[in-house]
Amino acid sequence: MGVEICVEGLTKSFGHQVIWQDVSLTLPAGEVSVMLGPSGTGKSVFLKTLVGLLKPERGSVRVAGRDITRLREHDLYEVRKLFGVLFQDGALFGSMNLYDNIAFPLREHTRKSESEIRRIVLEKMDMVGLIGAEGKLPGEISGGMRKRAGLARALVLDPEIILFDEPDSGLDPVRVAYLNQLIVDLNAQIDATFLIVTHDIASARQVPDNIGLLFRRELVMFGPREDLLTSNEPVVRQFLNGRMQGPIGMAEEKDAAQVQQELAQIDERGPAEGLPPRLLPSPGITRPPRWEAIARREAGLRWEEVSGA
Numbered sequence: 032m033g034v035e036i037c038v039e040g041l042t043k044s045f046g047h048q049v050i051w052q053d054v055s056l057t058l059p060a061g062e063v064s065v066m067l068g069p070s071g072t073g074k075s076v077f078l079k080t081l082v083g084l085l086k087p088e089r090g091s092v093r094v095a096g097r098d099i100t101r102l103r104e105h106d107l108y109e110v111r112k113l114f115g116v117l118f119q120d121g122a123l124f125g126s127m128n129l130y131d132n133i134a135f136p137l138r139e140h141t142r143k144s145e146s147e148i149r150r151i152v153l154e155k156m157d158m159v160g161l162i163g164a165e166g167k168l169p170g171e172i173s174g175g176m177r178k179r180a181g182l183a184r185a186l187v188l189d190p191e192i193i194l195f196d197e198p199d200s201g202l203d204p205v206r207v208a209y210l211n212q213l214i215v216d217l218n219a220q221i222d223a224t225f226l227i228v229t230h231d232i233a234s235a236r237q238v239p240d241n242i243g244l245l246f247r248r249e250l251v252m253f254g255p256r257e258d259l260l261t262s263n264e265p266v267v268r269q270f271l272n273g274r275m276q277g278p279i280g281m282a283e284e285k286d287a288a289q290v291q292q293e294l295a296q297i298d299e300r301g302p303a304e305g306l307p308p309r310l311l312p313s314p315g316i317t318r319p320p321r322w323e324a325i326a327r328r329e330a331g332l333r334w335e336e337v338s339g340a
């Protein structure tokens with residue numbers, strides 16, 4: 032079962048540049064959360080702060096009861112073992128084949144025998160659909176496969192928390208759909224806490240339990256998927272609908288009068304598409320109680336739609 036991450040009053044700056052301030056949220060244990068936000072709002076900085084790679088100026092990040100912003104390097108190293116991170120490009124070593132890339136954390140951080148390592152590596156490669164590609168170099172495979180390999184590597188130490196930095200970047204819509212299904216299947220299988228940074232609204236609509244949005248150096252909202260997708264908050268609406276009209280500008284923020292004028296021109300009759308269905312684990316994957324409950328709730332929602340209730 033994954034662990035909860037509790038963030039309180041977190042502020043991060045580089046020099047005089049405040050990236051975000053006073054961010055507070057709880058990533059519930061075992062749930063999938065997504066963090067959205069326009070480019071440059073500090074989503075990657077947020078992930079790096081959660082895992083202790085960057086130090087915030089203020090606030091706390093409690094993981095399994097310990098505030099990682101105050102840990103010394105040795106203790107931080109121990110807490111980091113709870114995390115698996117999928118970096119944007121998979122962050123694979125170009126000169127190593129996939130097998131050795133995926134085995135790397137086991138050889139670095141454990142004293143397991145090569146036969147035990149082999150069992151684990153093949154198990155994780157199987158989970159991400161890469162069996163047979165053990166001998167390939169990262170440069171010989173597609174971007175989607177590199178992401179899967181990065182994911183298999185993030186899984187080998189059996190993490191309680193997995194952070195995904197734009198898992199869908201550079202992938203075509205079909206690969207994104209497969210990757211989303213893989214993420215949901217993995218969550219059902221390993222029950223870890225997931226946080227996904229993405230720009231892909233379709234993924235954000237279907238995959239998570241919770242959604243957050245960073246904008247103007249603040250966390251605009253964080254809460255259950257349903258609340259964000261039906262929110263009337265102008266920043267949330269603009270981002271989820273991918274519109275030009277609204278508070279989010281091309282490079283910088285717009286002035287208040289322009290935003291008011293633009294919003295007045297939009298037809299605001301409520302969410303056009305309604306609540307999209309949650310993506311459920313694939314057939315054949317045993318659904319733990321959490322996913323059983325989600326599937327029952329989803330079935331109830333669909334029935335309400337059909338019956339007009």
Ligand SMILES: Nc1ncnc2c1ncn2[C@@H]1O[C@H](COP(=O)(O)OP(=O)(O)OP(=O)(O)O)[C@@H](O)[C@H]1O
Binds near residue numbers: 069071
């Ligand atoms: N190590 C660093 N030193 C100084 N500034 C940094 C550092 N890392 C990030 N930044 C700055 O922090 C801001 C936020 O960057 P970040 O990469 O987190 O944004 P993002 O929301 O993930 O963007 P994108 O969606 O485009 O990937 C940027 O202005 C970036 O230049």
